[in-house]
Amino acid sequence: MDIYDFKNAFLIGFFMAFMIGPVFFILIQTSILKGARAAIAFDIGVILGDISFILIAYYGSRSLLEEIKDDPRLFFIGGLILIIYGLITYFDRQNKKEALETTKAIEVPVVKSNYIKLMIKGYFLNFINIGVLAFWLGTVLVIGPTLNMNPTSIFWYFATIILGYAVTDLGKILLAKQLKSKMTPLVIYRLKRIMGIILIICGVFLILKGFIPNDKIDELIL
Incomplete structure (x- = not known):
């Protein structure tokens, strides 16, 4: 995996860490109420949930990837x-009032210093979100063929995504108090729509990549 792939993978992890949802708020809230260690334990569970989804997406679609890895329809799929996931994020019916209620709902104190329970809580809270599986499935379907289905390259690519995610989450944990004061319902609403737009744009770009030569895409970008 070259430095360009490493940079892209790290950026994916960085932006994933700012996907607005229950995990985002519980991580911040746990850091404030129980300290950084408790938040890190919770985040480890979340990351393990992502790893589980990556494995499911990869091994569940491996035979399909091997069969159509050179088929442009793979990029379309x-x-x-990603477009569907982006549209769901953008048109989420959760309004500002509901966002405020969500924020308040997670202020229930967790079990004090029980890191195992926090880890399990993080794992299952992430794992029950089918949208996360859809995201990883779309990413695997696109990234696999671009890395020539090389297991080592695929491993390091997704390991880098997880690294970017974990490092950014660590920053969120350390800056939890400042982030909490800035995450007003209006900001949450706007961020969710922005993330939805980013996912839609990425999905459109991937579809174009499957049907338009790379040099033509470069010309369109430039």
């Missing part, structure tokens, strides 16, 4: 999944 992956791009379509």
